[in-house]
Amino acid sequence: MRDCHKNRGGTPPAPQEDTMQNTILIHAPGRRQGRGALVLAYTALFALLMGIWAAIFALNGQSFIQYGDTLKQHYPFLVYYGRWLRQAARCVLTGAAVPTWDFSIGYGADIITTLSYYGLGDPLDLLAAFVPGRWTEQLLEGLIVLRLYLAGLAFMAFSRRHGNSRFGTLLGALAYVFSAWPIQAGLIEPVFLVPMYCFPLMLLGADDLFEGRSPVLYIAAIALTALSNFLFFYMAAMLLVLYAIAVYSKRYGAKNLRTLPPLLAKFIGFALVGIAISAVTLLPTAQELFGSARFGLTRETAPYPFYRFFELLANMTTGMGYDAYSTYAGVTSAAFLGVLVLFAKPRQNTVLKCAWLGLLALLLVPQAGSVLNGISYVSNRWVWAFTMLEAFILARVCPGITAFEPKEKRNLFALLAVYCVVAFCVKQGRTETALLGALLLVLLAVFVLAADGVSRRGVQAVLLAGCCLGVVMNLGGYYGIEEADAVNEYRPAGYAWSTTVQDNPAVTLHLMEDQSYWRYDSLVNEPINSPMLLDVYGTGYFFSLNNSYLSSLFRELEQNTPVEYDYRGLQNRTPLETLFGVKYALCAPDSTGALPALFDSQAVQAAEIGGSTVAVYPNTAALPIGYTAQNQISRETYDALTPLQKQDALLDGVVLEETGLLPEAELTGNTVSPAAEMELDGVQQLDETTYYAPQDGGRITLTIAQPMADCETAFVVQGMQYTATSPLDAMSEEELSAMSAHDRRSLQKQYAHFWRKDSVYLRLLSNIGEGRIEYNRPNSQYYCGRHDFVYNFGTSDEPLQQITIVLPFAGYYQFDRLAVECQKLDTVAARAENLGAENLQNVTLGTNSLGGEITTTRSSVLVVQLPYSTGWSVTVDGTPAQVLRADTAFLGVALEPGSHTVAFTYKTPGLTAGAALSAAGVVLLAAIWAVPALRKKSKKRRK
Structure with missing residues (x-):
C-alpha cells in the first residue's frame, strides 16, 4: 500500500500516527479490487429497499408528490425550469436574449434569484430540459431516487478512502441513505437531499488538500454545492471548517503551527475558485437574499424543552422524531449499535467519539441551529451531517463489532441499559416505533455479544438483515397507514399536473380575447405558483426569496399576510385591486357575492374545469399596467x-x-375611523396598550356608536405583540385545591410548555362576518417582522355595528391600536x-x-x-x-x-459580474487540472 503521508506539492509532512483505529482523519485507502462488487451489492440492496419504499406509496395509491411544499414549490419549479431551459437554448442558438425576468411569477420576478434555492444551478435538474411538463412528476420522483443513490455512492467513496471495510461501508451507506432525514424531509423538499452527496465530496476534496494531492475535487465539490443550493452550501462550508480543524489538530497539533499558513492559503484560495464558478447564480441570489424580509431580523431563541434530549435519544433508531426544528437524527438500530460499540471500547477512535458528542451537543443548543441555518430562525437542517457521522461510525466499528474484551462487553451492556432507561423515561420517547427500534437494537446487541463462535459471513448476514429490517421498520413506521400515516400527505400519480395545469381554474383565462396586459385575482381553489405554468399574471406567490420592495409595500398597507413570501390575492381590498391592475377575478357563478366591490357580477367568460364551473368577472375600475x-x-x-x-x-x-x-x-x-366603545370579558387592561388574559378565550368587544353604511369596512391591528402565560399562574391556591389531583395534573401537563408558543391568532366575530388574523412571534421560523394587520370585511348590506376580538390563549397582548376603518368607494372609479x-x-x-x-x-x-x-x-x-x-x-x-x-x-443585478467570475473560475479550474499533467508529460519527453 502506498505511503499516504508522502510529502507532495510542498505540503509539510505530518507526524506518524500510533494506530489507524484512533482516527478517521488519516487517509488509508483499501484495495481497489472489490470496488465493483461493493457498488453492485449497494445497488442491489438500494433497489430492494427503494422498491419497498415505493411499494408503500403504490399500495396506498400515492406518488412521491407531497401536498405541501413539493406541490406548491418544487414541482412548479421543475416544470417551469424545463420550459425555461428549452427556451434559453433556443435563445442561445438564435442569438436572442435569455429571459431572466418573468411577469407570471407573482407580480413579476427575477427568474434566477427566485428559483436558485430550488435547484436552478443544480446539474441534475438540467434533465428537466429533456422532459415534457406532463411527465415532470416522474422526473421529480426519479431525481429523488437518483440523489439518494448518489448519496450512498459519495458516502462509500469517503468511507473507503478512510480505510473502512467494504462490508462496513455497505452497511453505513444503507443506514445513511435511509436515515430519518431523507425519509421525513427528502420527499417534502427534494433539494434537502443535495448536501447528502455533495458534503462527502467536499470532505474528500479536503482530504486531498491535506495530502498534497490535486485540488480539482475540492474545487468541483464546492462549486457543485454552491450551484445546487446556497443555504446548504453555507451549512456544508461551516461543517467543513469544523472538519478541517479536527483534521489539522490530529495531523499536526499545536506544536506544528508553522504548517498552518500554507494549508490555510490552499483551503481558502481553492475554495474561492469553487465559489467563483458558482457565482453566476450565487452572486445575484446573495444580493437578493440580503434584502429579503427573512434576512437580518432580530429573533428570539428559546431554549429547548427538557424532554427534548430524551426524545432525541429515543428516536435515534427510528425514522420518526418529528419536531419544529427539523431534527430528524434517526438512523437504523444497526447504526446506533455501532455508536454504542464505539463508546464501549476505550482508547479507540477518540476523534469519532468527540465528533459524535460534539454534534449531539449542537443538536441540543438552539443557537447552533440558528447559526448553521444562516444566522436565521432555529432549524437543524444540518442534521444530515450527524447521520453521516453515525453511518461512518458503523462502517468503522463493523470489522471488530463482535470482538470484545470482558470489560468491553460490560461497557456495552451498561450503555445499552442506560440508553433504554434514559431514552424512554419520558412519554415523548415512548412511541411504538421507538420501542420497536429499541427492541431490534437490543436483539442485535445480544447477538454481537454472544457471536464469538459465529462465522464472519454469519455475522455479516445478521448485521445486514438487521440493518435492512431497521430501514423497513422506519419506512413502515413513518408512512404506514396504521402508524404515523404520513403517506396520507401525498397525492396520487398525475395529480400534480392535473391540479396545477390541466384542471386549473385559471385555464379559463386562456379563453379570453383581451390581449392587453392585466392581472387576475382568484376566489376559487387555485394552486399557488400555478400562474407561472400557464403564462398568466396572478396575485399569488410562495417562494423563499421575494422582492423586498413589494414586501415593504404590503407592510405599509398592513396586508393580512404574516408570512411575506407567501401571499394569495389582495384580500378583496377594492383600491388595491384597482392600483395593482387586477382586471378580472375568477369566481364560481354561485359565489359572486364574495367579489370585491366595483367588480361586475356579469361574467365575461365561463368554462367547465375539473367538473366545476368557473367564471371570469371584470373589474370596472382596473388601472392599465402603465x-x-x-x-x-x-x-x-x-x-x-x-x-x-x-x-x-x-x-x-x-x-x-x-x-x-x-x-x-x-x-x-373619504376614509374614517368611527369611534367605538370597548368592553372587556375575561381580559384586564393594564395600561393604554397592554391587555392581560389570565385564561384562554378572553374577549375584547368594540361597539360602534355611529355605524357607517355604504363603505368597505376593515378591522385594523397595529403594534401587536404577545407573551404567553400559563392559565395556572392566574389561579388561586383555593381554586387549585378544589380541583382533583387528576385534573390538576392534566392542566399542568397541558400548559407545561406554554412559554414556547411561537404564534397566536385573533378570532374576529362581527355582525357582518367572521375573520382571523395570524401573528408570528419573533421565535417563530415564519416571523417576518410583521406587527400590523388589516382584516377586510368588504362591503355588506348592513354596517359593522360590533366586533369581538377573541384572544385564544392566556397571556399579555399588546396593541398600539385597535380600530375599525371605513372607506367610502363612491369616488374610487x-x-x-x-x-x-x-x-x-x-x-x-x-x-x-x-x-x-x-x-x-x-x-x-x-x-x-x-x-x-x-x-x-x-x-x-x-x-x-x-x-x-x-x-x-x-x-x-x-x-x-x-x-x-x-x-x-x-438585467439581473450581479448576473454579469457573476457570469464573469464563473468563466474565470472555470478557466482557473482547467488550468489547475491541466498544468500538472502538462508538466508531467514535459518531463517524460525530456527523459
Whole structure:
C-alpha cells in the first residue's frame, strides 16, 4: 500500500500516527479490487429497499408528490425550469436574449434569484430540459431516487478512502441513505437531499488538500454545492471548517503551527475558485437574499424543552422524531449499535467519539441551529451531517463489532441499559416505533455479544438483515397507514399536473380575447405558483426569496399576510385591486357575492374545469399596467396615514422617494375611523396598550356608536405583540385545591410548555362576518417582522355595528391600536379613471423588457405596476432616464408633456459580474487540472 503521508506539492509532512483505529482523519485507502462488487451489492440492496419504499406509496395509491411544499414549490419549479431551459437554448442558438425576468411569477420576478434555492444551478435538474411538463412528476420522483443513490455512492467513496471495510461501508451507506432525514424531509423538499452527496465530496476534496494531492475535487465539490443550493452550501462550508480543524489538530497539533499558513492559503484560495464558478447564480441570489424580509431580523431563541434530549435519544433508531426544528437524527438500530460499540471500547477512535458528542451537543443548543441555518430562525437542517457521522461510525466499528474484551462487553451492556432507561423515561420517547427500534437494537446487541463462535459471513448476514429490517421498520413506521400515516400527505400519480395545469381554474383565462396586459385575482381553489405554468399574471406567490420592495409595500398597507413570501390575492381590498391592475377575478357563478366591490357580477367568460364551473368577472375600475400621476405624495405625508388612508391616497397621486418632481397631491378620499366603545370579558387592561388574559378565550368587544353604511369596512391591528402565560399562574391556591389531583395534573401537563408558543391568532366575530388574523412571534421560523394587520370585511348590506376580538390563549397582548376603518368607494372609479386617462399604449412585453407609447399633456410620472428592482433601466425616446421607485414597490419614470416612446429593460443585478467570475473560475479550474499533467508529460519527453 502506498505511503499516504508522502510529502507532495510542498505540503509539510505530518507526524506518524500510533494506530489507524484512533482516527478517521488519516487517509488509508483499501484495495481497489472489490470496488465493483461493493457498488453492485449497494445497488442491489438500494433497489430492494427503494422498491419497498415505493411499494408503500403504490399500495396506498400515492406518488412521491407531497401536498405541501413539493406541490406548491418544487414541482412548479421543475416544470417551469424545463420550459425555461428549452427556451434559453433556443435563445442561445438564435442569438436572442435569455429571459431572466418573468411577469407570471407573482407580480413579476427575477427568474434566477427566485428559483436558485430550488435547484436552478443544480446539474441534475438540467434533465428537466429533456422532459415534457406532463411527465415532470416522474422526473421529480426519479431525481429523488437518483440523489439518494448518489448519496450512498459519495458516502462509500469517503468511507473507503478512510480505510473502512467494504462490508462496513455497505452497511453505513444503507443506514445513511435511509436515515430519518431523507425519509421525513427528502420527499417534502427534494433539494434537502443535495448536501447528502455533495458534503462527502467536499470532505474528500479536503482530504486531498491535506495530502498534497490535486485540488480539482475540492474545487468541483464546492462549486457543485454552491450551484445546487446556497443555504446548504453555507451549512456544508461551516461543517467543513469544523472538519478541517479536527483534521489539522490530529495531523499536526499545536506544536506544528508553522504548517498552518500554507494549508490555510490552499483551503481558502481553492475554495474561492469553487465559489467563483458558482457565482453566476450565487452572486445575484446573495444580493437578493440580503434584502429579503427573512434576512437580518432580530429573533428570539428559546431554549429547548427538557424532554427534548430524551426524545432525541429515543428516536435515534427510528425514522420518526418529528419536531419544529427539523431534527430528524434517526438512523437504523444497526447504526446506533455501532455508536454504542464505539463508546464501549476505550482508547479507540477518540476523534469519532468527540465528533459524535460534539454534534449531539449542537443538536441540543438552539443557537447552533440558528447559526448553521444562516444566522436565521432555529432549524437543524444540518442534521444530515450527524447521520453521516453515525453511518461512518458503523462502517468503522463493523470489522471488530463482535470482538470484545470482558470489560468491553460490560461497557456495552451498561450503555445499552442506560440508553433504554434514559431514552424512554419520558412519554415523548415512548412511541411504538421507538420501542420497536429499541427492541431490534437490543436483539442485535445480544447477538454481537454472544457471536464469538459465529462465522464472519454469519455475522455479516445478521448485521445486514438487521440493518435492512431497521430501514423497513422506519419506512413502515413513518408512512404506514396504521402508524404515523404520513403517506396520507401525498397525492396520487398525475395529480400534480392535473391540479396545477390541466384542471386549473385559471385555464379559463386562456379563453379570453383581451390581449392587453392585466392581472387576475382568484376566489376559487387555485394552486399557488400555478400562474407561472400557464403564462398568466396572478396575485399569488410562495417562494423563499421575494422582492423586498413589494414586501415593504404590503407592510405599509398592513396586508393580512404574516408570512411575506407567501401571499394569495389582495384580500378583496377594492383600491388595491384597482392600483395593482387586477382586471378580472375568477369566481364560481354561485359565489359572486364574495367579489370585491366595483367588480361586475356579469361574467365575461365561463368554462367547465375539473367538473366545476368557473367564471371570469371584470373589474370596472382596473388601472392599465402603465398609468400617469400628475401629483405626488411626500413620504412624510404618506407614512403618517392609516393603512386604508394610504391605499385611498394612492388614487390621488404617486409616492416618490424624490421630492419636488410634481405638485403636492390633494388627498380627496373619504376614509374614517368611527369611534367605538370597548368592553372587556375575561381580559384586564393594564395600561393604554397592554391587555392581560389570565385564561384562554378572553374577549375584547368594540361597539360602534355611529355605524357607517355604504363603505368597505376593515378591522385594523397595529403594534401587536404577545407573551404567553400559563392559565395556572392566574389561579388561586383555593381554586387549585378544589380541583382533583387528576385534573390538576392534566392542566399542568397541558400548559407545561406554554412559554414556547411561537404564534397566536385573533378570532374576529362581527355582525357582518367572521375573520382571523395570524401573528408570528419573533421565535417563530415564519416571523417576518410583521406587527400590523388589516382584516377586510368588504362591503355588506348592513354596517359593522360590533366586533369581538377573541384572544385564544392566556397571556399579555399588546396593541398600539385597535380600530375599525371605513372607506367610502363612491369616488374610487372616477379617481382611477383620472389616473388612467393618459396611459401606456401599444404595450409590448418582450424578453426582459416592457415598452409602449404615451402622450401626456402635463408633467407627470408614468407608474408601471411591476416590482421595482435595481436591475431595471429605462429610456424615454431612446435617451436613458432615471428609474423612479413609485408607490414604494413599482416602477416609475418622469415625463414631460408630449408624445413619448418608453422602454424598460431588465438585467439581473450581479448576473454579469457573476457570469464573469464563473468563466474565470472555470478557466482557473482547467488550468489547475491541466498544468500538472502538462508538466508531467514535459518531463517524460525530456527523459
